[in-house]
Amino acid sequence: MSENKPYIIGITGGSGSGKTRFLRSLIESFDSGVASISQDDYYRPREHQLVDKNGEFNFDRPESIDYEHFASDLLALSKGNDVEKQEYTFNNPNIQPKNILIKAAPVILVEGIFIFHYQKISELIDLKVFVDAKDYIKLQRRLTRDRVERGYDADDVLYKYENHIMPSYQKYIEPHKEHADIVVPNNTDFGVALDVLKAFIQSKINEYTV
Numbered sequence: 001m002s003e004n005k006p007y008i009i010g011i012t013g014g015s016g017s018g019k020t021r022f023l024r025s026l027i028e029s030f031d032s033g034v035a036s037i038s039q040d041d042y043y044r045p046r047e048h049q050l051v052d053k054n055g056e057f058n059f060d061r062p063e064s065i066d067y068e069h070f071a072s073d074l075l076a077l078s079k080g081n082d083v084e085k086q087e088y089t090f091n092n093p094n095i096q097p098k099n100i101l102i103k104a105a106p107v108i109l110v111e112g113i114f115i116f117h118y119q120k121i122s123e124l125i126d127l128k129v130f131v132d133a134k135d136y137i138k139l140q141r142r143l144t145r146d147r148v149e150r151g152y153d154a155d156d157v158l159y160k161y162e163n164h165i166m167p168s169y170q171k172y173i174e175p176h177k178e179h180a181d182i183v184v185p186n187n188t189d190f191g192v193a194l195d196v197l198k199a200f201i202q203s204k205i206n207e208y209t210v
């Protein structure tokens, strides 16, 4: 690996905004040169999660994440080192967590709802991207995804959206939109923004390997 410092791009946005889809579309565009790290892989175990006034787990708080571990792994990547950790299985006991190896790369994509809120992570980020969509669209997407991919029922998703997801969004996520370098509107599709960012990332890979 060269002496250059990897370039760190942070991708955030509310739940259902499409940031994971945007990140995956970016990664698929590169055979090499790009690595990614996701806040979702740093949830604390269920027994350490906060419970709300009705006794329901709230996984949408900054405290839900082992952010010290997340920050130290991002710091290692920012210094050009590999990182090894276990994937998060959304507390599904039927899934055996895989070991994830994140290889050092010229461009590191970091994704998650609180990445601009956690200071130790935010200060490592060179380019801040905020993926944005209207609230009713985010809710529709979350309802569909959680039913199809995670088997949650609609009442449960609506309860979480009103009591956990939106309060957190308003307090910890949306205030960072005005400090983002790029806001990607994703009410319908993000094709043009994706092309712009792909070209930018390619230029960073080229600079790194010169």
Ligand SMILES: Nc1ncnc2c1ncn2[C@@H]1O[C@H](COP(=O)(O)OP(=O)(O)OP(=O)(O)O)[C@@H](O)[C@H]1O
Pocket (backbone or CB within 6 Å): 013, 014, 015, 016, 017, 018, 019, 020, 021, 022, 113, 141, 142, 145, 186, 187, 188, 189, 190
């Ligand atoms: N432009 C789009 N058109 C159609 N479906 C979309 C679009 N963007 C995202 N989706 C879908 O909406 C759902 C939520 O998107 P995604 O998982 O990327 O959101 P997220 O911001 O990462 O949410 P979370 O923080 O809850 O994980 C997914 O099923 C995704 O495929």
